[in-house]
Amino acid sequence: MSDIISCPDYMLPDLLCYDEDAESLSLELDDNGFGYRSRFESQALDSFAREESIEWILKVYTFFRFQPLTAYLAVNYMDRFLASRCFPPANGWPLKLLSVACLSLAAKMEEPIVPSLLDLQVYGVTNSKFIFEHQTIRRMELMVLGALDWRLRSITPFTFIDFFAHKLDSTGTLINYLVSRATQIILHIIREISFIEYYASTVAVAAIVRAANEIPLLSSSTLVHNPGKAEEWCHGLNKESIISCYDLMEDVVTEIKQRSSRLTPKLLPQLRITTQPIGSSDSSSSSSSSTSSSQKRRKLNNLLWVDDIDYEDKDKL
Known part of the structure; x- marks a missing residue:
């Protein structure tokens, strides 16, 4: 995994101590031998319940104006926990408790000001069915920490998007838009379980190229029409994976736009x-x-x- 961060013009000192971590969430899950995605396909885990939990995490993230990384890490923790533990049926209050605990841990990792556990549960969400006591959430947090072996720092697409944005726009004129739009796309696609198959760097490349597709000054670029060429940006990227991830991302983003257009005049x-x-x-x-x-x-x-x-x-x- 160290190849992905070996670009001479890009240093990631924060990642050097994580050479044992898998850069792809799917590899980390598969290494445990639990076949995480296949459990959703076989309905051993409820994919709809997972999507509902992610929707709740994103609503709270929006209300408290958390950093995007906070929401992403919360989902990361939840997926890793579900993959490594025989959890009660993944719907109803057990999954809600897990979601609260994962978001609380992610907020403690990334946010300068962390809301109380009560505020975290009631603000920004209407018709909350379950409110948990502090001690209950604390015990759940300890269970999550144990399942994750206290490894809360993960390599995510947000680690790479700024670097890849500069690769696409060397002038720096459109960097802010590229990063902002790519961030929105990444937060949209975390609902889709299929993206756990891709490296975080691959997701970041696909998101940046997809964001560039919406900018007239960049949409005519050869790279936008051939995402696989982004393989040249950094050693360790894979052309086929980039194209596959980009195509899946395009389908998800298009579906979201169509759904939005049906709901909005x-x-x-x-x-x-x-x-x-x-x-x-x-x-x-x-x-x-x-x-x-x-x-x-x-x-x-x-x-x-x-x-x-x-x-x-x-x-x-």
């Missing part, structure tokens, strides 16, 4: 303006009234606010 340019003569017939007025009632439209700064679903068609869905 669209702003459409007002390209046509029709006028109604003052002396129009009653039938014309009736038709106009019928049309306006079937589709809600609002004029907003020369834009039309159009509902995604026509009211008459809602019952058909």
Whole structure:
């Protein structure tokens, strides 16, 4: 794993003491021999319950404005614990307790100010079903620490994204956007269990290239259309893995955008303006009234606010 950080122009002193850690979460899980992903595929573990736990972690992360690394580490701890322990059915209160403990540990690792355990459970989340006592959470934290062998410092995609952003934009003009957008993408994809198969560095490369795809100044780059060329950025990257990770990431991001577009009204340019003569017939007025009632439209700064679903068609869905 040391090859991945052997680039002469990039030093990661914080990682030098972690040569025993697997840079890929999947390798760490597979080394334990538990076949973590296969347990979800066989429904021995509930993938929906895992997604719900991650959603809760991200809501609390957003409310308290934690660092992105805090949320990522919380999910990392949860996955590593579930892979190494015979846990009760992974839904309901046991998984919620595990989520609270993992987020608490991650916050203690990364945040300068850590909320109380009660605040961590009730703020930023509506209809919280379970509230745990401090002692219960502390015991769960100790169980997690034991399962992780107290190894809480993990190599994550955030270790690499700044370096890879500079590789893509050597001028530094768009670095902030690239890093910010790549961070958003990484936090979106942690819900998908398939990404544990990839090295953290591979995920970082794919996220940076995917972010560049949204910038006109960079979207015409050969690299954006051929992500595998990023293999040249650093010794230890693998072309096939980068392409595979990028394709999966593209599918996930596209699905999220489609879901968002279905839930959010669209702003459409007002390209046509029709006028109604003052002396129009009653039938014309009736038709106009019928049309306006079937589709809600609002004029907003020369834009039309159009509902995604026509009211008459809602019952058909």
